[in-house]
Amino acid sequence: DVVLTQSPATLSVTPGERISLSCRASESVDTYLHWYQQKPNESPRLLIKYASQSISGIPSRFSGSGSGTDFTLSINGVELEDLSIYYCQQGNSLPDTFGAGTKLELK
Amino acid sequence: EIQLQESGPGLVKPSQSLSLTCSVTGYTITSGYDWSWIRKFPGNKMEWMGYISYSGSTNYNPSLKSRISITRDTSKNQFFLQLNSVTTEDTATYYCASRGYYSGSFDYWGQGVMVTVSS
Numbered sequence: 001d002v003v004l005t006q007s008p009a010t011l012s013v014t015p016g017e018r019i020s021l022s023c024r025a026s027e028s029v030d031t032y033l034h035w036y037q038q039k040p041n042e043s044p045r046l047l048i049k050y051a052s053q054s055i056s057g058i059p060s061r062f063s064g065s066g067s068g069t070d071f072t073l074s075i076n077g078v079e080l081e082d083l084s085i086y087y088c089q090q091g092n093s094l095p096d097t098f099g100a101g102t103k104l105e106l107k
Numbered sequence: 108e109i110q111l112q113e114s115g116p117g118l119v120k121p122s123q124s125l126s127l128t129c130s131v132t133g134y135t136i137t138s139g140y141d142w143s144w145i146r147k148f149p150g151n152k153m154e155w156m157g158y159i160s161y162s163g164s165t166n167y168n169p170s171l172k173s174r175i176s177i178t179r180d181t182s183k184n185q186f187f188l189q190l191n192s193v194t195t196e197d198t199a200t201y202y203c204a205s206r207g208y209y210s211g212s213f214d215y216w217g218q219g220v221m222v223t224v225s226s
Contacts, residue, residue, distance in 0.1 A: 032211050034212040034213070036213070042218075043202055043216040043218050044213070046212060046213060049214075085151060089212070089213070090211070091207070091211015091212055092211065094166055095168040095170070096206075098153035098155070100151070101153075
């Protein structure tokens with residue numbers, strides 16, 4: 001199975017700052033790497049697919065980059081509503097796998 | 108817009124079977140997507156359990172292969188999860204979701220149902 005390692009596990013943020021979250025795969029997943037946001041008591045929401053493809057309805061401050069084994073989710077100007085858990089997931093090879101998540105909290 | 112909704116019991120006894128239903132509206136499950144089950148354990152770990160494709164073929168996580176079955180009722184636009192011989196380690200929130208055939212991304216999700224395995 002492809003192991004996805006997310007870092008950091010927790011990130012303390014100040015509204016307005018630019019942040020980057022990392023997802024590293026144990027083997028190449030090409031660009032079949034997707035990012036999700038999960039707020040408390042809600043289901044996950046797809047933010048970015050194919051590593052960098054934006055999703056309709058998602059604010060433009062969210063962007064993704066990377067290919068192969070190293071990927072980054074960036075938030076340009078964090079807002080309070082972004083305090084959530086962020087997961088990466090690979091769909092390159094079954095079984096699909098998820099990272100352990102990065103939790104954004106208020107500094 | 109595609110909408111999914113899970114339903115089923117919130118409490119299951121150890122050694123029994125867990126059965127959940129996912130009802131889909133806004134899209135016909137035979138038209139596309141792989142219709143998936145995903146669970147989130149206490150502590151936030153997420154696990155893909157398996158899917159039934161739009162054509163009716165299935166794929167399961169090998170970690171569950173001997174215990175899991177995913178079926179569908181196309182007349183009701185529903186698909187189902189059965190997980191046998193549950194233990195307390197199967198306590199989780201269970202989600203159904205639509206998985207893109209090419210991307211492997213989970214584009215639409217249900218609201219989730221929490222299932223506790225306890226005697």
